[in-house]
Amino acid sequence: MYHPMLFVHWKQAKFLLIPFVVAAFGLPLLVVQGYGWGAGVELGLEAYRILAAYEVWLPLFPLLAASIGAVIALTAWNWDHRYGHVHALSLPVARWEYAAMKMGAGAALVLVPSAALWIGAHLASASIALPDGLRAYPNLLAFRFFLATLVSYALFFALGAGTIRTTMWVVSAVVGLVVGGELVRGVLAMVAPSMDLDVMTNALLWVMRAGGPFAVFTGNWALIDV
Amino acid sequence: MNNAIELRDVSWSAGKSFALRDLSLRVPTGSIYGFLGPNGSGKTTTIRLFMGMMRPERGEIRMLGKSVPRDMKSILARVGYVPERPHVYPALTVAEQLRYHSAFFRSWDRGWAKELMGRLQLEAEQKIARLSKGETGKLLPLLALAQRPNLLVLDEPTEGLDPVVRRDVIAAVLDYVSEASATVFISSHLVHELERICDWVGMMDRGRVVAEMPMNQFKNGIKRLRVADAPATLNGSPFTVLSRLSENGAGSGETWIVRGWEAPMRYYLETVGATLRDVIDLDLEESFVDLLRSSRPPSGGRQ
Numbered sequence: 001m002y003h004p005m006l007f008v009h010w011k012q013a014k015f016l017l018i019p020f021v022v023a024a025f026g027l028p029l030l031v032v033q034g035y036g037w038g039a040g041v042e043l044g045l046e047a048y049r050i051l052a053a054y055e056v057w058l059p060l061f062p063l064l065a066a067s068i069g070a071v072i073a074l075t076a077w078n079w080d081h082r083y084g085h086v087h088a089l090s091l092p093v094a095r096w097e098y099a100a101m102k103m104g105a106g107a108a109l110v111l112v113p114s115a116a117l118w119i120g121a122h123l124a125s126a127s128i129a130l131p132d133g134l135r136a137y138p139n140l141l142a143f144r145f146f147l148a149t150l151v152s153y154a155l156f157f158a159l160g161a162g163t164i165r166t167t168m169w170v171v172s173a174v175v176g177l178v179v180g181g182e183l184v185r186g187v188l189a190m191v192a193p194s195m196d197l198d199v200m201t202n203a204l205l206w207v208m209r210a211g212g213p214f215a216v217f218t219g220n221w222a223l224i225d226v
Numbered sequence: 227m228n229n230a231i232e233l234r235d236v237s238w239s240a241g242k243s244f245a246l247r248d249l250s251l252r253v254p255t256g257s258i259y260g261f262l263g264p265n266g267s268g269k270t271t272t273i274r275l276f277m278g279m280m281r282p283e284r285g286e287i288r289m290l291g292k293s294v295p296r297d298m299k300s301i302l303a304r305v306g307y308v309p310e311r312p313h314v315y316p317a318l319t320v321a322e323q324l325r326y327h328s329a330f331f332r333s334w335d336r337g338w339a340k341e342l343m344g345r346l347q348l349e350a351e352q353k354i355a356r357l358s359k360g361e362t363g364k365l366l367p368l369l370a371l372a373q374r375p376n377l378l379v380l381d382e383p384t385e386g387l388d389p390v391v392r393r394d395v396i397a398a399v400l401d402y403v404s405e406a407s408a409t410v411f412i413s414s415h416l417v418h419e420l421e422r423i424c425d426w427v428g429m430m431d432r433g434r435v436v437a438e439m440p441m442n443q444f445k446n447g448i449k450r451l452r453v454a455d456a457p458a459t460l461n462g463s464p465f466t467v468l469s470r471l472s473e474n475g476a477g478s479g480e481t482w483i484v485r486g487w488e489a490p491m492r493y494y495l496e497t498v499g500a501t502l503r504d505v506i507d508l509d510l511e512e513s514f515v516d517l518l519r520s521s522r523p524p525s526g527g528r529q
Contacts, residue, residue: 004329011317083313089279090313091330092303 001093006105013075013109020068024117027064028124028141028223031057055222062217065145068113069152076106077160103157110149118142121223134224141223148216178203228255228291230377230409231276236285238275246271246433249285253411253426258403260420260441261413262514263430269413270310272430273381277307290377303331306370310381312362316355320348320365324372331373339372346394360391367395371402378402380412384419396423421445421510429517436521437485441510448513449487452504453495456480460498464491468520479503483516 080088088098121138130136159167178200185200208218231253239245246268253259263269274280276287278298287294289301314323320343328334343350346364357365367383378399384392400423403410414420420427421441428438437444452473460467466485473479492502508516 001329004326007322008315008318008326011315011322079315083311086279086309086311087313090277090302090305090307090309092299092301093330094299 002101002104005101006108009072009076009102009105009109012078013072016071016075017068017109017112020064020071021113021116023064024068024113024145025120027057027060028117028121028138029127031060031223032124032128058221061141061145061221062148065148066152066217069110069149069154070156072106072109072149073153073156073160076102076157081160081163099161103154106153106157107150110146110153114142114146114149117145124223128224130224133226135226136224138223141221144216144219144221151214151216229253229288230255230257230290231259231411232286232288233272233276234286236275236282236287238271238280238282240271244268244271244433246275246282249433249435251428251435251438253409253428255409256407257426258410258412258424259426259428260424261411261428261430262415262417262420263413264415264518267430268433269415269430270381271433273379273411273413277305277379278302303333304376306373306375306378308366308370308378308380308383310385312366314354314362314365314369316353318354319350320352320354320357321350323354323365324350324369327369328372333374335372335374338374339368342368342371342398346398360387363387363391364395367398371398374406376406376408378408378410378412380410382414383412384414384416392419417511417514418509427510429514431518431521434521437517444513445510447486448508448517449484450506450508450512450516451482451484451487451502452506453480453482454501454503456482456500457498464488464494468516483508483520485517 089095091098093101118138121136121141125136125138128136159170162170181200181203206212207214209215210219229252231251233249233251236249237245237247238249244266249268249272251272261269261272271280275282276289276294278295278301281295290304292301294301315326318326324339324343328336328339346368348361348364348368352361354362354365363384363386367380370378370380380399383399384395387395396419399410399412402408412420412424424441426439427441427444429436439447448468456470465487468483468485471481473481487505489505492505495502
């Protein structure tokens with residue numbers, strides 16, 4: 001049952017995925033363009049300057065991962081929503097089993113852009129001569145990209161699994177929490193000005209910091225580092 | 227008698243706009259059960275309830291001797307379902323859709339699927355997005371039949387199809403039934419279509435089952451009577467008068483639509499002083515329409 005489901009998901013997502021796969025393959029190659037250090041070059045001021053310039057590109061990696069995860073997740077449920085889940089509900093499969101297979105099929109699709117990025121990162125690493133003190137991390141970058149795409153996929157898959165009403169409830173609850181937190185903060189600022197309770201920033205830090213569910217997006221995305 | 231589908235006092239509502247109330251239905255095993263009703267009467271909702279797609283608020287549902295929704299997985303393995311609207315994936319080809327669907331059914335008969343594909347003139351490599359309405363209308367029963375189900379649930383399977391395709395689909399279903407002794411539950415508002423093939427009939431209107439009986443009993447039991455000198459009220463009548471209308475310019479003449487009529491009952495009319503002028507057979511459509519009219523409140527408003 002899993003293989004046909006993977007096949008169906010692939011048929012639905014392939015045309016949307018192609019530009020993302022190309023981007024995942026090309027991005028590492030793009031970011032190393034203009035690097036022409038020769039072997040034996042000292043890690044001097046010039047190298048630092050180039051590394052700083054390279055960091056400008058870094059946000060594109062998590063952004064791409066998040067986008068790919070969203071696209072795969074939304075194509076997973078697209079047809080089911082369109083036909084009112086009638087086909088799925090008429091199959092002799094438990095609902096959780098169907099959702100798990102669908103989730104697994106999408107997770108396997110995540111491998112495709114991740115593999116493209118891995119190949120691109122290896123080609124990019126091989127295309128430049130790094131100065132002493134710098135190293136390329138194509139495997140780590142590809143693994144981080146895979147994990148980030150997977151996290152994004154899981155999030156959007158869960159959101160997409162529900163009805164529009166359920167999704168609206170979830171989004172409204174999140175917005176409500178943020179707005180409520182800000183209101184509480186405003187009230188506390190008036191009552192006790194010495195107390196700085198920044199709920200939104202703290203919540204954001206909590207999900208993004210090491211150990212948080214979205215920490216993978218904020219870690220080190222460098223293909224080339226010391 | 228075993229029932230392939232059994233609903234007992236099932237209720238379900240969609241807010242205040244629509245409700246099924248105390249719905250009871252029995253589909254005998256091995257029968258071809260025609261489920262009639264006007265658009266919006268609750269036929270599809272009833273099907274979705276016993277297919278486990280929606281949960282009733284009250285009542286009990288059993289299919290193939292098992293409880294819905296508890297045993298749904300094993301029930302659905304034996305049920306072929308053709309929904310009201312196509313639910314196939316447009317990006318797949320016919321062959322890919324068959325492969326996908328077959329993966330879920332152990333009883334899938336690949337040889338027969340291929341045979342049906344030829345018989346219904348469907349091309350394996352044709353993309354579903356490019357199928358005509360008629361071709362999609364043939365693909366859905368093909369998917370259901372190739373499962374070799376014990377029970378076929380067909381929700382308006384021939385709606386919008388041309389007569390040739392309609393005939394092909396019905397013929398394929400009937401061939402399967404005669405070979406496999408399966409039960410068929412077929413919902414439609416095309417009365418003539420069901421009249422030819424069904425041996426049981428259930429009629430639904432405004433969320434209620436208004437009649438359920440063997441087809442021959444239904445066809446023979448509902449008559450139009452022309453009666454003279456009819457009394458204002460009938461006491462102890464052996465038949466049910468569904469409606470009474472005065473004949474224009476005919477003095478005391480009336481036209482009655484009655485249910486449960488049998489020839490010897492003419493003597494009853496004589497005992498109440500009425501004279502039976504004529505007994506007219508109604509076809510299923512006329513019976514259906516008259517039955518619906520008689521079951522609705524006089525105001526014509528929603529119940």
